[in-house]
Amino acid sequence: MLNNVPAGGSGVRDSRGRKLADAALYLVTDARRHIDPGFGELARFADAALAAGVDIIQLRDKGSAGERELGAMEAAEELAALAVLREVADAHGKLLAVNDRADIAVAARADVLHTGQKDLPVAVARELIGPDMLLGKSCNTPEQVDAACGDPDLDYFCTGPVWATPTKPGRRAAGLDLVRHAAGRLLDDAHAHPFFAIGGIDAANAGEVAAAGATKLVVVRALTAAADDDELRANAAALRKAVSSAGMGSAGMGAEA
Secondary structure (H helix, E strand, O other): OOOOOOOOOOHHHHHHHHHHHHOOEEEEEOOOOOOOOOOHHHHHHHHHHHHHOOOEEEEOOOOOHHHHHHOOOOHHHHHHHHHHHHHHHHHHOOEEEEEOOHHHHHHOOOOEEEEOOOOOOHHHHHHHHOOOOEEEEEEOOHHHHHHHHOOOOOOEEEEOOOOOOOOOOOOOOOOHHHHHHHHHHHHHOOOOOOEEEEOOOOOOOHHHHHHOOOOOEEEOHHHHOOOOHHHHHHHHHHHHHHHHHHHOOOOOOOOOO
16 A cells, blocks of 8 residues: 555555556546547547556546547536546556546546646545545645645645646646656655656657656657557557666656646
């Protein structure tokens, strides 16, 4: 079980916690509605991504091509997409994450709720989702990282964006220094939560992120923009290799693009 988890955990929580501890690659994907509004392409892509080595998959359709063509997803449509991802994640024994909304996370039977700095306060989110669901938070400054490290209601946090990214327009890059800060916190405190680096990370630069101390990565375009499944598998393998090689001598494992 992870350090500092809220009291009252169960076998479900323990299983999720072990998967989080072992996770190296977290994928944020849109619903791919611009290709197939019925979510058949989402199911196919998710299956390929999880088979390629993705450990956690999260739906985030905001700003996507599908949203531009078809409009924002309403709650019922989001739940339908998440039901597709739930089935695929279960088939692979991987974790399903929901972005921002505690109510959607509960309704979708998600394993993880991920929140931003402007979303629900962590304590409120924890009260809504209960003790068994994992809870993460995005951190953009050293002060936010420090607060997240010791928050008993959190299970992990993300640092970034490492580089500027079109999925978060207008967000200033936090750079590799924030990754180093988070990795340093884990070295100093064995009870600090694990962290993922996020923001503009791909197969070409993942080694730099790993060298800064990250052993867990969140990616978007590195996998969603793959031309085909062969490129998807190659990119996923390169990302995992980068953090695996660094993790052999790193304490970072103790971890929007």
